[in-house]
Structure formats: C-alpha cells, structure tokens
Amino acid sequence: xxxxxxxxxxxxxxxxxxxxxxxxxxxxxxxxxxxxxxxxxxxxxxxxxxxxxxxxxxxxxxxxxxxxxxxxxxxxxxxxxxxxxxxxxxxxxxxxxxxxxxxxxxxxxxxxxxxxxxxxxxxxxxxxxxxxxxxxxxxxxxxxxxxxxxxxxxxxxxxxxxxxxxxxxxxxxxxxxxxxxxxxxxxxxxxxxxxxxxxxxxxxxxxxxxxxxxxxxxxxxxxxxxxxxxxxxxxxxxxxxxxxxxxxxxxxxxxxxxxxxxxxxxxxxxxxxxxxxxxxxxxxxxxxxxxxxxxxxxxxxxxxxxxxxxxxxxxxxxxxxxxxxxxxxxxxxxxxxxxxxxxxxxxxxxxxxxxxxxxxxxxxxxxxxxxxxxxxxxxxxxxxxxxxxxxxxxxxxxxxxxxxxxxxxxxxxxxxxxxxxxxxxxxxxxxxxxxxxxxxxxxxxxxxxxxxxxxxx
Amino acid sequence: xxxxxxxxxxxxxxxxxxxxxxxxxxxxxxxxxxxxxxxxxxxxxxxxxxxxxxxxxxxxxxxxxxxxxxxxxxxxxxxxxxxxxxxxxxxxxxxxxxxxxxxxxxxxxxxxxxxxxxxxxxxxxxxxxxxxxxxxxxxxxxxxxxxxxxxxxxxxxxxxxxxxxxxxxxxxxxxxxxxxxxxxxxxxxxxxxxxxxxxxxxxxxxxxxxxxxxxxxxxxxxxxxxxxxxxxxxxxxxxxxxxxxxxxxxxxxxxxxxxxxxxxxxxxxxxxxxxxxxxxxxxxxxxxxxxxxxxxxxxxxxxxxxxxxxxxxxxx
Numbered sequence: 190x191x192x193x194x195x196x197x198x199x200x201x202x203x204x205x206x207x208x209x210x211x212x213x214x215x216x217x218x219x220x221x222x223x224x225x226x227x228x229x230x231x232x233x234x235x236x237x238x239x240x241x242x243x244x245x246x247x248x249x250x251x252x253x254x255x256x257x258x259x260x261x262x263x264x265x266x267x268x269x270x271x272x273x274x275x276x277x278x279x280x281x282x283x284x285x286x287x288x289x290x291x292x293x294x295x296x297x298x299x300x301x302x303x304x305x306x307x308x309x310x311x312x313x314x315x316x317x318x319x320x321x322x323x324x325x326x327x328x329x330x331x332x333x334x335x336x337x338x339x340x341x342x343x344x345x346x347x348x349x350x351x352x353x354x355x356x357x358x359x360x361x362x363x364x365x366x367x368x369x370x371x372x373x374x375x376x377x378x379x380x381x382x383x384x385x386x387x388x389x390x391x392x393x394x395x396x397x398x399x400x401x402x403x404x405x406x407x408x409x410x411x412x413x414x415x416x417x418x419x420x421x422x423x424x425x426x427x428x429x430x431x432x433x434x435x436x437x438x439x440x441x442x443x444x445x446x447x448x449x450x451x452x453x454x455x456x457x458x459x460x461x462x463x464x465x466x467x468x469x470x471x472x473x474x475x476x477x478x479x480x481x482x483x484x485x486x487x488x489x490x491x492x493x494x495x496x497x498x499x500x501x502x503x504x505x506x507x508x509x510x511x512x513x514x515x516x517x518x519x520x521x522x523x524x525x526x527x528x529x530x531x532x533x534x535x536x537x538x539x540x541x542x543x544x545x546x547x548x549x550x551x552x553x554x555x556x557x558x559x560x561x562x563x564x565x566x567x568x569x570x571x572x573x574x575x576x577x578x579x580x581x582x583x584x585x586x587x588x589x590x591x592x593x594x595x596x597x598x599x600x601x602x603x604x605x606x607x608x609x610x611x612x613x614x615x616x617x618x619x620x621x622x623x624x625x626x627x628x629x630x631x632x633x634x635x636x637x638x639x640x641x642x643x644x645x646x
Numbered sequence: 647x648x649x650x651x652x653x654x655x656x657x658x659x660x661x662x663x664x665x666x667x668x669x670x671x672x673x674x675x676x677x678x679x680x681x682x683x684x685x686x687x688x689x690x691x692x693x694x695x696x697x698x699x700x701x702x703x704x705x706x707x708x709x710x711x712x713x714x715x716x717x718x719x720x721x722x723x724x725x726x727x728x729x730x731x732x733x734x735x736x737x738x739x740x741x742x743x744x745x746x747x748x749x750x751x752x753x754x755x756x757x758x759x760x761x762x763x764x765x766x767x768x769x770x771x772x773x774x775x776x777x778x779x780x781x782x783x784x785x786x787x788x789x790x791x792x793x794x795x796x797x798x799x800x801x802x803x804x805x806x807x808x809x810x811x812x813x814x815x816x817x818x819x820x821x822x823x824x825x826x827x828x829x830x831x832x833x834x835x836x837x838x839x840x841x842x843x844x845x846x847x848x849x850x851x852x853x854x855x856x857x858x859x860x861x862x863x864x865x866x867x868x869x870x871x872x873x874x875x876x877x878x879x880x881x882x883x884x885x886x887x888x889x890x891x892x893x894x895x896x897x898x899x900x901x902x903x904x905x906x907x908x909x910x911x912x913x914x915x916x917x918x919x920x921x922x923x924x925x926x927x928x929x930x931x932x933x934x935x936x937x938x939x940x941x942x943x944x945x946x947x948x949x950x951x952x953x954x955x956x957x958x959x960x961x962x
Contacts, residue, residue: 266904269923269924269925270919270922270923273710273711273922273927276711277711292923292924298709298711298925299711300712301711301712301713301714302711302712390817390818390903390904390906390907391904392904392920444796445796445814445815445818446795446796446815446817446818447818448815448817448818448906448907449791449794449795449796449815449816449817449818449903450791450795455791606923606924606925606926607924610920610924614908614909617906617907617908618908620818620907621818621819621820621907621908621910622820622907622908
C-alpha cells in the first residue's frame with residue numbers, strides 16, 4: 190500500500206515539476222487566435238499615451254475587422270526592463286515602438302529581437318522607400334543594414350514652450366538671452382508664478398537637454414561632438430555649461446528642487462495647470478494644443494475648472510551670452526518594430542504598414558499631434574485639429590514641421606546607456622553639489638561611452 | 647517570591663532541556679521524503695533553477711537580449727568589487743538597516759507598551775499605527791514626494807516652528823535624500839514592529855509583571871528588565887526581517903529618488919535594476935549573486951547568534 194502511494198506521489202511530483210518547468214519555458218501561445226477568426230496583436234509601448242492609443246485602435250480596427258490591437262502602455266523609464274524579458278517570451282509584444290537612439294528605446298539596443306522591415310517597406314512602398322520618408326529617418330532606424338522599425342513620427346527638440354496668456358498678462362515677451370530671461374523670471378516671481386519648470390529627476394534626459402541648450406549657445410555642435418566621442422567632455426565648454434546651470438539655479442530660474450521632480454508627470458502638470466510660464470519640450474508637446482487634450486491634461490494636473498490657454502514655442506534663449514541662438518535638434522522620434530517572437534507576424538505587418546506606410550495612418554498620427562509626420566507630403570488634418578488658438582498654433586505647428594526638415598543635429602541618435610548616465614550625473618552634480626565643474630566634466634568623460642560608428646558619422 | 651519564580655522558571659527551562667531529542671532525519675526516511683518531494687521538486691525546479699541561471703549569466707558579457715553572449719568568467723565580479731557605486735550602495739544599506747531597525751524597534755516597543763496599558767480608543771490607535779504597512783509604496787510615493795518637496799508639508803511645519811533655516815528640498819539634496827528614504831521607510835514599517843511586539847508582550851507572564859510591580863518596579867524598569875528579556879526573540883526576528891528588507895530594498899528609493907541625486911540614495915536593488923535596464927545583464931546578475939550571498943550570510947549569522955544566546959540562556 191505504502192509503495193503504491195509512494196509511486197503515485199513520485200509520479201505526481203514529476204508531473205508537478207514538469208508543469209512548473211513548462212511554465213518557465215517557452216511554449217507556443219495561441220491566445221491571439223479567437224474562434225471568430227479575429228486575431229489579437231499586442232502592442233507594448235511608451236507611446237502613444239493611452240487616450241491616443243484608443244483612437245489608433247479604433248481607426249485601425251475599423252479598416253481591419255479581423256485584427257484587434259491590445260495596447261499596453263509602459264512607463265517610459267521602465268520600458269527597457271519591461272521589454273527585454275517581453276521580447277524573449279511568446280507572450281510579449283508583437284509590435285513595439287523604438288527610437289533612433291537613447292538609453293531607453295534606442296533601436297540598436299534591440300537589434301537581435303526585432304524583424305528587419307526592409308522587405309515589408311520595399312513590398313509596400315517600392316525599392317525607393319527610403320526616399321519617401323523625410324531626411325534621414327530610415328537611416329536612423331537602420332542598424333547593420335536592417336531596418337529595425339518603420340518611422341512613424343519625427344521630433345524636433347530644444348524648444349522652450351511658453352504660456353502666451355501668462356506672458357501677455359504681465360506684458361512680457363519671450364526672452365532671447367540670459368538677462369531677458371532673468372527679468373522675465375523676476376516679474377513672474379513677483380506675481381507668484383513659476384517662470385521656468387524643469388523636471389530633472391529620474392532617468393529622463395531633460396536636464397541634459399537644457400545643458401545641451403546652454404552648451405550650444407557657447408559653441409554650437411560641441412555637445413553632439415562630445416556625445417560622438419569626437420571631442421572631450423573635459424572642456425571649457427562643458428565647465429562653462431555647468432557654471433551657467435548653477436547660475437540659473439542661484440538666480441531662481443531653475444527651481445531649487447528641479448532634481449526632485451520629473452518632467453513627467455510633475456513638471457508637465459505644473460506647466461499645464463498654468464503654475465509655470467515656460468517648459469523645455471520638443472515637437473511632441475504640440476499634442477496639448479487641442480482644446481480637449483489641454484483640458485484633459487489640466488484635469489489630470491488637478492485643475493477642477495480647466496481654462497483654455499495658448500501654448501507656443503519660442504527658440505531657446507542664448508543662455509551663455511556668447512551670441513549663439515541654440516539650433517533645434519531633429520530625428521525620428523519613434524518607429525514601429527515587429528518582435529521576432531511574434532506569433533502573428535502577418536497581422537503585425539498589417540498594423541505597421543497601416544500606421545507608418547500609409548497616408549491614412551501617418552496623417553492620423555500627425556493629426557493627434559504626436560509629432561512630425563515622417564512620410565513626405567503628409568500633413569495634419571488642419572481644419573479638424575480643434576486647437577486652443579487656431580490662428581497662432583497652426584502657424585506654430587507649421588514652423589515646427591519646417592524646422593524638422595532643416596535641422597542638422599540629431600537628438601538621441603548617438604546616445605547609448607553609458608553616455609546618457611554620464612550626462613544625467615553631470616547635470617545632477619551641477620545642481621546638487623559643490624563639486625568643481627572641471628571634476629564633473631572629468632567624471633563625464635570617464636563615464637561616457639560613444640556608440641560604435643558615432644565618430645565616423 | 648521573586649526568587650521562587652525564577653527558580654520555577656529555571657526548572658522549566660531545565661525541564662525543557664530534558665525533553666527527549668528529536669528523532670533523527672534517518673528515522674523520517676524513506677517514505678517521509680516522498681511527502682515533501684512535490685514541494686521540494688517545485689522549489690528546486692523553479693527557484694533554485696533561476697538562482698543557478700543568474701549565476702551562469704553573471705559569468706557572461708551579455709545585453710540580456712541578443713544571441714551574442716561572451717563568457718568572461720569572473721570578470722563581472724572583479725569589476726563589481728572595484729565599482730565604488732556598488733560599495734556605496736552597500737554602505738547605504740548598512741546605514742539604512744541600523745537606523746531603521748533601531749528606530750523601528752524603539753517605536754514598536756513604545757507603541758506596544760502604551761497600547762498594552764489601558765488606553766481609550768486603543769483599537770483606533772492600532773489601526774492608525776498599522777495602516778501605513780498595508781498601503782502600497784507606489785501609492786504613497788507621490789504623497790511622500792509632495793510632503794518632502796520644497797513647498798511641502800514638512801517644510802511648512804518646520805517654518806511654523808521657527809525652524810525655517812532647516813527647510814530644503816529633502817529629496818533633491820545629496821545630504822538628505824538617504825535620510826528622507828529612511829524616514830519614509832520607518833513611517834511605513836513601524837506598524838510591523840508594533841504588531842510583533844504587541845503579540846510578544848501578550849505572552850509575558852502577568853504574574854511576573856504583578857510581582858515586579860509589588861517589588862516596586864516602575865513602568866520603565868518593568869519594561870526594561872521584565873518585558874524586554876521576554877521579547878528578545880522578537881527583536882532578533884525583526885533584525886533578520888529588516889536585514890533582508892534592507893538588502894532587497896527597491897520600491898522607495900526607486901520611486902522617490904531613483905537612487906539620486908548623484909547616487910546619494912543608491913541601494914543595491916536600484917543599482918541592479920539600472921544596470922539591467924542599461925543592457926548590462928551579466929554585470930547586474932553578478933551584483934544579484936553577491937547580494938544573495940550577503941543576504942544568506944547575514945541570515946545565517948543572525949540565526950546562529952540567536953541560537954547561541956538561547957543556548958547560553960538555557961545553560962544559565
């Protein structure tokens with residue numbers, strides 16, 4: 190009797206072990222195939238935001254009734270850690286957004302895990318597909334000859350966005366240099382309005398963006414050359430950048446607690462709730478131009494009675510006093526990739542094709558003002574944008590699109606994880622310690638690691 | 647009377663010592679093992695497999711995703727031991743453990759002692775003390791960020807007390823960010839210590855307490871000389887729990903400061919996460935393995951010490 194029980198238990202144990210290990214392993218998943226022939230594909234991404242994602246889903250599913258898209262919005266700072274295991278699992282994403290560079294979603298970080306989309310692009314747009322996209326977008330998402338993601342929206346960065354209503358209220362005009370910036374900030378401070386809000390805490394690169402603005406006003410292009418490893422971070426340009434950052438903090442232009450807050454959600458909430466008059470963001474920030482989106486953002490920021498206000502861009506001021514107006518930066522903001530582990534590649538291809546390679550999908554993206562359209566000759570649906578201030582904001586968006594075509598400096602294209610961390614620590618060190626600027630620059634030089642091929646670009 | 651009680655307690659302990667030894671493991675075999683085999687198999691198959699896999703990854707130079715894995719032997723460990731960031735994160739862990747454990751124990755004992763006396767609305771106080779334990783850190787983090795900000799509640803209180811010179815942005819200051827996290831952790835976990843001590847104090851012999859009172863011992867004396875020795879085991883358990891919590895601390899540092907500014911509130915958990923996210927899977931695994939060894943070592947040391955002190959007590 191005992192031996193029979195023992196044998197049964199042993200068998201049960203082996204079965205349990207097999208089940209346990211099986212759960213760890215990589216079995217195939219047919220979850221996406223419904224009985225009704227409808228296939229569900231999973232999209233994991235830091236963009237678009239959930240409300241916009243619903244609009245994409247609705248539009249795509251209307252024209253593709255046999256495919257459903259399951260959007261999972263992942264917080265941008267958690268994206269790499271979420272994506273890595275996801276891309277090694279059959280239950281991970283079928284489609285996902287990737288960026289031109291940067292430590293978070295740079296396409297080069299996921300080279301082995303996503304499909305080469307060159308054949309799809311050729312089949313859809315022809316052999317000259319690269320020419321049908323804006324300048325450099327295809328090249329920026331191509332690694333070792335493989336198109337890792339199909340460009341969806343472009344980005345132009347280094348703008349200062351300002352609340353025109355607040356500026357008008359106190360008879361102020363956008364500043365063009367440090368002294369003007371100081372005067373504007375003093376006026377706002379006297380009226381209990383925060384002049385400039387920046388969220389430099391966390392892993393997002395916004396502190397580095399401001400530092401780059403300063404560096405580009407000292408010597409245009411130096412910061413990008415340092416990223417590429419062409420010049421050293423140990424340089425008077427970088428030490429002066431640190432000094433200007435510290436001066437801005439001492440003068441109250443950068444808040445004392447800028448390192449304690451993050452650009453999203455805190456700094457964004459402060460600007461959208463009209464507690465601050467300026468914020469540094471890129472072209473994607475135009476998504477808050479429409480009345481309804483602005484109201485949603487204000488409600489999310491705790492405003493009970495949202496008011497329509499006009500937000501516009503202005504060129505970044507010459508913060509160092511060297512007489513250089515910092516140029517805008519531009520590149521593909523994000524494209525859409527297909528996981529090699531996807532069980533529904535045909536459907537995933539349909540989605541990528543619709544979103545990035547058709548006028549309908551692209552126009553949809555630029556009409557929710559996600560960014561600059563990457564496919565040439567696509568424009569937002571101007572009459573239906575529902576802007577807070579159509580007269581000024583439409584012209585502003587047109588200017589942003591034009592800037593995207595003329596900019597020559599990339600934003601994150603050549604920034605890898607080590608360099609991103611080096612820049613983050615440089616800015617945090619500048620704003621929270623008394624460490625000599627030269628030491629901070631030396632630390633950045635030793636921590637930064639240029640990407641392969643950067644120096645030759 | 648006191649002497650009699652001590653004697654009777656000593657006899658009890660001697661009696662305990664005379665309890666026949668536990669049957670040896672051999673006597674449990676053979677079919678005893680079969681009963682634990684399913685759990686054992688699952689444990690080994692799932693948990694220890696993953697630990698083993700981590701050890702394997704720690705010998706690789708690998709981004710955690712690509713098919714390219716280079717065997718680098720112990721290079722990741724060498725690099726880790728030479729990494730000042732890793733050591734500073736461990737130092738923060740030690741500071742965190744010592745301060746949190748000390749204050750948590752102190753608060754736990756004081757709250758438990760007070761609530762064991764006849765306090766009105768004791769149930770409400772118990773709920774209030776324990777409530778922070780059950781609130782998820784992710785929910786509380788934005789609140790803490792707000793409280794500790796430049797214009798937050800903490801600075802308002804300090805200003806209203808005339809301590810305006812001490813106000814600062816607590817999470818943005820390299821000299822205070824670690825202490826801010828320690829403070830938040832104490833706030834959120836003091837309830838655990840309270841519950842443990844409250845339960846332990848319920849086991850203290852009432853007659854002994856009465857005897858102490860009759861002998862003229864005041865509240866503090868009774869607490870120190872009668873109650874404290876009785877809850878020593880709880881203190882040790884709390885120490886072990888706190889040591890483990892400190893070593894795997896991730897939520898509050900990640901949610902409040904991301905280990906910054908300038909790594910001033912970095913903990914091993916955040917260090918490992920950051921390295922993994924930065925595509926250094928081998929390196930972050932090496933850090934995980936070292937952390938595991940430290941955790942095991944600390945646990946074994948504390949348990950051994952506890953057993954030794956128990957044996958010493960029994961021998962007295």
